Amino acid sequence: MRTDRIRPAASGRLGKAMLLALALAMVLTACSRPAPTPTPEPPTPEPPTSTPVPSATPTTPAKPTLASSPTVAAKATAAPQPTATSKPAPASMRLKSPEYGMQAFLWYKPEVASRDVQVVKQAGFGWIKQGVGWRDVEPAKGQFIWTQLDDIAKWIGEQQLNLIVRLDHQPEWAGGGFPTNGPPANYADLGDFCYALASRYKGRFRAYEIWNEPNLAREWGGRPPNPAEYAALLKVAYRRIKEADPNAIVVSAGLTPTGTNDATAMPDDVYLDRLYQAMGGSSDGYFDALGAHAPGYKAPPEVSPAEAAANPAYGGQRFFCFRRVEDLRAIMVKYGDADKQVYILEMGWTSDPVHPAYSWHAVTEQEKADYLVRAYQYAKAHWAPWIGLMSLIYIADPFWTENDEQYWWAITTPGYPNLNPRPAYNALKAMPK
Template sequence: MTPSMSDNSPKESRTHIGRIASLTLLGVLIVSAVIFFRYGATETYDFSYTDKASFTHGPRVEENTGEESLLASAQRAWKKIVRKSKRSSVREKTLTSNTPETTSETPSEAPTAKPTNTSTQETPSPTSDTSTTASTSSGNTTTTGTGGTVASSPTPTAPVAPVVTRSSVPLNALGIAAGSGLTAMTQSELNTYFQGLKDAGVTWVRWDINWGAVQEAGPNVYYWEDPDRVANTAKKYGINSLGIITYAPVWAQNSTCIKQNTCAPVDADAFATFASLVATRYKGTVSHWEIWNEQNTPQDGYATPNVARYAELLKVTYTAIKRANPDAFVITGGVAPAGDEDGNISPITFVKGLYTYGAKDSFDAIALHPYTYPLSPTRDVEWNNWEQIADIRDIMVANGDSAKRIWLTEYGAPTGGPGKARTINPSTFVYGADYVTEAAQDQMAQETVALYTDHTSYLGPFFWYSFRDLGTAKTSPENFFGILRHDLTQKPAYVTLKEFAAHFNTE
């Protein structure tokens, strides 16, 4: 007969209990040791400069201020990104040795001359035919090709009901703002460029479809070869396109416009007609469209920025694009950092104006350009658009647009130029600085993507301007916005942004 528990002697019971306690204690000690040696003690670091050219990490001494500073919050969030990237083993052990693949032809600075319509280069059309049929904003049906256009009589069309379009592609992701440079590249140069984007983990590219270039020769002549080449190459490499439909040809501008290459159209309906043709031609290749660029400043075509005029342009263009492709996603032109002075309109005033002038149902997202250089994004200054993102979000929510996001379609900082350089130092500000050091650019990238990561619920893709330096001449800071130098070697910010891309690509 097997003895029951009650048959054991008191001594045996105590011995049994002691063994259980010993084994339990041993297990706790083993688990504690594993946790300690796996994760260790967490040490926090601050990003600080020892001089103008060097960037070092040093132990941070926390001040007991009672609340976490914006900079501390950014640093904390950035370290979370790096730790997650390392644990998922997505980041390569040595990123600095991984430069974009090159061919015998490397991207060069944009040529000044554009090929004519008689070019013999064969470029596949985004559609199955070299001609397309589109409904214009006024209801006309237009057949277009590389040689001209034939318009038929107007046909009645029903108005488009306003709906909030949901993007079907990743919204929290890294993009590159390339602007007009891509349409000047050869096919070989584009292959090199897009392979470089893919190597860096970039999933979006923002580029111009310039009405002034497509119809430069007149209202009945179209030159599609350059944008066709870019659209097809982006799709080939699996990179999502955000096409900027912008600027007007000279024949469609106000004759008093000073900066003729970026002037606004006299007739908003004519611009909408072109946008309809674009949306039709690239249906299935490009589905995301940004309408104009930095229209709140005089520099980009609106010689006298006017919210009401832009709202009307946006409304007719949105309707035309949605009629051509109901699944298209349309965002406002990126609003530049500015105050309400010197002919500029601040982002907050501009966004409020869109609702005031009835454009609420004419965009699927709002675009913002939160430039801060030569300051870091954590500095509290009037024109720091990072500080205004929350305010713009509040305006959208107050107007019933909580389902829409804010896309950050340009941000960056140049690392060269003709004037002064500066580092990021919270206690000083060098007025007149034209550019920042490469180390400072990297810190700005780290702080920026950390701030972005804390607000992903209502932010769209983050586009860095730009990918590769345009050249080496120090006559203009515009040559040095890249995270790759002109010789394709990597700046420190390249590594930071690649880690950022890996963080979202593996979620």
């Protein structure tokens, strides 16, 4: 899933047409429940022959005007310089199990963004995920445009929310296959950007997700996914963020669930195992929490990976369910990482009747509402204490139309100035936290 898309891609901003060549993986919980029983088998749909994965989206495409509002010209500022200061002891990296988040789109219009942070707050959720395109903040080496991020920091602070930002989309000067989203030619350039960002927003931005879905070639500069390269990139970003803000939480990129294993994609479980090997079997110095993506596809949230694999109606593979996260958790435990938490950075169900890559696993809006509440309940009952943040997709971008895949994942209907909640938003707002 894409977090600024499902594209879904959130993620938090979490669209182009989906890649049918990868069709069947994507996107783009807090009352106790008893252990689930196998779900009755529904009628078998006709899924595509390969895994769907969300399409990439420019981080800040040109937007039509919602209403006339004054625009202040952004000014580029020079990069901050590291200073030799003593570092405070890092705060605990563990969150309550779980904590509740939504992906929103705070970049474009102040009037929309200031409304949507209140929408998240009013639902009783404590986190927002927001995508930050490196190319939009540092268009030239060492020259930064902070206008939008300063506004976001202000709105988040006013509502006393936590923010996790996803960092990707390198600028043209950094190379890496621009305009395709890809790692820079020199990882130190990303490190410098991370240092500048974490320095400016120290104590205000709580967590950083480093890249998005690097197990897809289209998110890795059009090149085959390479866990060793991503490990090297992650290590640089981790070190520079911690130099600037030791209390910031660094989260590994959410991986798209997929069974495709070729030059275009690598299965998420295979990628994660190879990532641990590239890190020497230990994530220390690489990440504080593991990022994961957990779309539910056609299955209710209690369906296990084994059930999904055994039931063609659910897609017939282990990754076609919300509980796929348990397979990734098992890899963490295998490498001795049981003490670190998993953050779900994209989760949801689609009601899409339009796009074939999604419509085979579409649910109704009422089912979406029910499944999301049950997913949070299941996680709280069965995944504590290792589950941390659970961030769903999306508070809708007001510019989305029914032709956009992510329109159908959202828990609100696009619109401004009025908020148009779908059943899922109302159910989540009423859900005990």
